Amino acid sequence: MNIRSVLISFLVMPCFLPLVGKAGSFTVRSDRPAVITMKGFDGLTEKVLHLGSLMAEGQSVETSYRGLALVGCQGGTEFPVIIGDTPFTIHISDCHQPPKFSGTEENSYFYGRLHGERTEDSRFGFANLMLAAKILLDSAETVNSVSALSEKKKEFCQFVASNYEALARSDLLSRFLAQSLEMHEYVSYHRPGEPPSSIHSRYQEAVLDGVGQWLNTLQPFLPEREVLNTCVALFFRRSMV
DSSP states (O other): OOEEEEEEHHHOOOOOOOOOEEEEEEEESSSSOOOEEEEEETTTTEEEEEEOOOTTTTTEEEEOOOOHHHHHTTTTTOOEEEOOOOEEEEESSTTTTEEEEEHHHHHHHHHHHHHOOSOOOOOOOHHHHHHHHHHHGGGGOOOOOOOHHHHHHHHHHHHHSSEEEEHHHHHHHHHHHHHHHHHGSOOOOOOOOOOHHHHHHHHHHHHHHHHHHHHHHHHTTTHHHHHHHHHHHHHHHHTTT
C-alpha cells in the first residue's frame, strides 16, 4: 500500500468532528459481569467518560463526547470505539477480544477495515482519518537513517496540523508525539572517528529539535506548557532523560 496515496486527501482536506454534540447514548452489553471503563480525549488530555459495573440487562451511557474513545472491561484490553450522534450498542463477549456492534455502521466499517474485510468507503470520513493516522504511525518502522527520521517527523507534524480538530478527539495525538520521540532510537548518530560524547550530543540535539517541531505545530491549538509536560513524561517513560 502506498502510504502517500492514502494520506494525501487528509493533508489537503481536513476531517472535522464536532468536539461535543447533543446528548447521545449507547448501550454496553456483556456476556458476563464486568466493570466497564471508557476514556475520551481532549487534545493531550485523557478523561474518564464512564466507569461502572455492567448490569445483566446492559448499561446505557449518555454522553456529549464525540470522537474516538477507548472502551473495555477493567483488567482487560481497551478497544477503540467511535461515538457519534446515533445511538448504538456495544456487545462484549470477551474482555480480551474486539467487541461487536449494532446500530453503528461506522464502527462496523472501522473494524472491518482494520481486519482487512472492508474496502474504503468515503461516507465514513472520521473512521478513514483514524485509519490513515494508524497507517502513518506504522510507517515509522521504515525509518533507518537520520534523513528518513527528519522526513518522517515533518510528515507527522504536517498530518497533525492539517487534521488537529479530529485527532484531538482520539488517543492518536498523544501517540504521534510518543512515536516521534521514539523514532530517534531507530537510527545511529555515529560518525567514524568521533568520540561517544559527540554521538550523545547529536542525539540530544535531534530530540530537542523534534520537541521544537511539535511546539511549533501545536502552538495554534495547545498551551506550550501542556506540550512540554507531555514530552517530559514521555522522556521519563522511555528513560530518555
